[in-house]
Every structure is written in structure tokens, then in C-alpha cells.
Amino acid sequence: MKEALQPLCRVAAHPEARCWFLAWSPGGGLLASCGGDRTVRLWAREGPGWACRAVLGEGHQRTVRRVAWSPCGSYLASASFDATTCIWKKGDDGFECVTTLEGHENEVKSVAWAPSGNLLATCSRDKSVWVWEVDEEEEYECVSVLNSHTQDVKHVVWHPNQELLASASYDDTVKLYREEEDDWVCCATLEGHESTVWSLAFDRSGERLASCSDDKTVRIWQQYKPGNEEGVACSGTDPTWKCVCNLSGYHSRTIYDVAWCHLTGALATACGDDAIRVFEESASSTPQQPTFSLTAHVPRAHSQDVNCVAWNPKEPGLLASCSDDGEIAFWKYQRPEVC
């Protein structure tokens, strides 16, 4: 079987340190990376390869764990083990730190911007999820502190088209939150994983959510709204989320990241066994019982754990990955003929 995921290019991104996370700009032209060397770096295409355009080194005192772009592409947020989140604004001279969000008691593990651009979420080892509102004067105000999880919160992601927030935690659950009468509430708890949930990804429609875990599985959850045809019970006006697929037996170690391509529907995973895998929904899949098959598997994608995989939002099949070995790798994915 010809390998569906082909290597394009590799860069030594963060010297002597882990590269923890990658985020493509909304336009797809820039890739932001962050790592154990406390920097955020920006990468752009140069000829056949990728080169570093900027190093944002003055923002944090400890590891930068996550970076996130605002939907308009003018701002970048970075979340750090130093308990702060920096907001960087893109100007003619590069990026400048315009605000530092404080408040978490210890390491900030993730940050995410809502599609509307007016809301930001952060989460931390202090077990909380914070929701921040941004106004036209670029002022950030914390509007809610959510203490639903019982342990370290690893990641937060926003729904692609609703004001719905999802969080993944060391307490083995996924939680969903929405706004209710001026405050934010936890409207669902997804149980099933047997260990820490490391990452989450919504599909393009937002009807499905993928989660990956230290239990070496990826679970697919589906939304059922009140009055749904399948007869799934809902409480009040909140949708219920049910696990409709469990991908187990493919990964031999912790799965650190999962990414769902909004252009092609392909699902990529980053694993502690140094491999990258891609799954696609099979031909025999039905809406209520989806099945996914493995379409690509690169066993030694990196020389150490793969921490992140990210699909380019504009160029179908372009995938970036990063690792504990400090490198970023770029890949071209081509869906195989038969799935």
C-alpha cells in the first residue's frame, strides 16, 4: 500500500527543547509554534521549504504550552506554565505583546478563541476554565470562572459555529459549557475515557466531537438535539452527546492530539509512540454508527513523541506535526482509492 502521508519538509524549530503545539493562521500562510524554550515562533513558506519569520521570546518565563490565532488573524494568544496568557498583536514590524491575562493559580494549559472573535477561553492545572470577553478597545475581562472539572484541565476548544465550549481533563472527562442568562454553565459531561483526555476536535459541522486520551483510544461523540428522530433522551433544552465510535487498538501509547480537517474530513492523531495516523470515515459508515478506517500510518514520523498535528485550513492535505525532539515536520496527505 503506497503511503498516503508523504513527508515534505522538516525543520529544527525549538533548539534543545520540546515543541509542544502548532497553530495555522486562519489564512493558512503562517504557522505558529511554541515550546519548552519559552518562545513562540512563526514560520512561512520559503521556496520548497519553511523558514522562521519571527521569534517571540519576551513574553513568558516558562514553557509556552499552546498558541491560538484569533479568527481575523490579527492576534495570537500564547498560554504558558508561568500561569499567564499573552495576547500578541500583528503589526507592520511583527508581533507585539499588547496584554497579559493573569488570574490562574498555576500553569495555563490551553487557550482558544471563539469563532465570533469576541470570546477567549483558557484552562489550567488549577482545575478551572476561564471565559474572557474582548471589547473594541482590546480590553479583556474575565466573565466566568468554571470549576466543573475535579482535576487539571488540559485543553479547551470552541464549537465551529455555536457559542459552545468544550474542555478535556486529567479527570478523564470532557465537559461542555454554554452561556445561560449572563453566566456560563456546564451543560454536559462526557464520560467513557479511562484516563486523561488530552485533546479535542470538532468536525466541520460541529455535530461531532473527537477526543483522544492516555487510554490510547480516540472517541467520537455525536450531538443529539431535543426532539431528535433517533429517540435519544435529552434533559431540557440541552443536546445530549453520545459516544458513537471508539477507535481502539491502533495506538500503542498516549495520544496527545487529534485534528479533524474541515476541508476533507480526515482525522489525524499525534501519539507518544512517535507515529502519526490518519483515519477516514469508511464507505460502510452510517450516521448513527460511524466507522473509521486507518488510511495512513507513519511509525517513525518523529524521533520522539508527537505532541501536535494540525491541518492547514486552506490547503487540503497539508499537515504539520511537532515533537519532543523539537522538530516540526510538514506532510502531504492523499486519501487512498479504497477506504
Next chain:
Amino acid sequence: MVGPAGGAPLENANPLIYRRSGERPVTAREEDDELPDSIDDREIFDLIRSINDPEHPLTLEELNVVEQVRVKVNDAESTVAVEFTPTIPHCSMATLIGLSIKVKLIRSLPERFKMDVHITPGTHASEHAVNKQLADKERVAAALENSHLLEVVNQCLSARS
């Protein structure tokens, strides 16, 4: 008997002390420079046996917290598993001891190795919670950025004069 800080009494005031293993005999194969040495259980044990216990002026080997028989290496697959046995079931130093072992391995072994450090099953009241923390590389990385904790770990790893 008081602990190193001279303040609170030790949790385990009268630990059992075990005899140290002798030096490792060198084999003919190991003397041959042409053949690559693969990493074996004894080599890993040699790395961790002299780690100092945080409370007592003794090594983990002398307290039987680590034993060669509880070290499993697979050089071909680049995996190492170390089981350690806290001296008492409610030992509050268990996470720190596990972290010291983990750090010693990270600093000494090639980057290709996947390291698993966990408590010998049935020997600690909170073994699941401790094992989960030690297995979480993000938690370990963040802990080691805490200068105070790093200082304590480095003291456990420093050679005794």
C-alpha cells in the same frame, strides 16, 4: 530521629537497610570495542541505585526502594520500566522519589527511550494517583520548572561524598 531539616520527625524512623550489590563483572563481549553494548537491566539499576532518599542518609538501593529485579529494559524497542517500592504504604515522598528516578533516567539515557516509572503494585495507598502523575509528561515538565522542587530533586541525585 529527626529529618534533614532538623524539624519534624521522620515518617519511617527505623527503615530496614539492605546490603549493596557488588561491582558488575565485565564480560569478554563488553570488552570488544567492535560490538555495540546494548543497555541492560543492570546498567539501568546502576544509574538509579545511588539516588539518595529525600529523608534518610541512605540510597534507594540500601532501603530496597529499587531492586535490579524490578528493572525491565528492552533496548531493541527502546523501553525502560522501573518499579519502586516505598518503604511504607503512606509514604508522602513517593512522588518525589519516583520523580527523581524519572529525572535520572531522562538525563542519562538516549532520547529514543520511553520510560515508565511506577510503584510496585500493592505497596502504596495512593499508587494509582502517584503513577498517573509520574506518567504525565506535561505534569513532570511543569514540576521541573519549579526551581524549589528542582533543587530538591537535584539533591536526591547528587553524589554522596
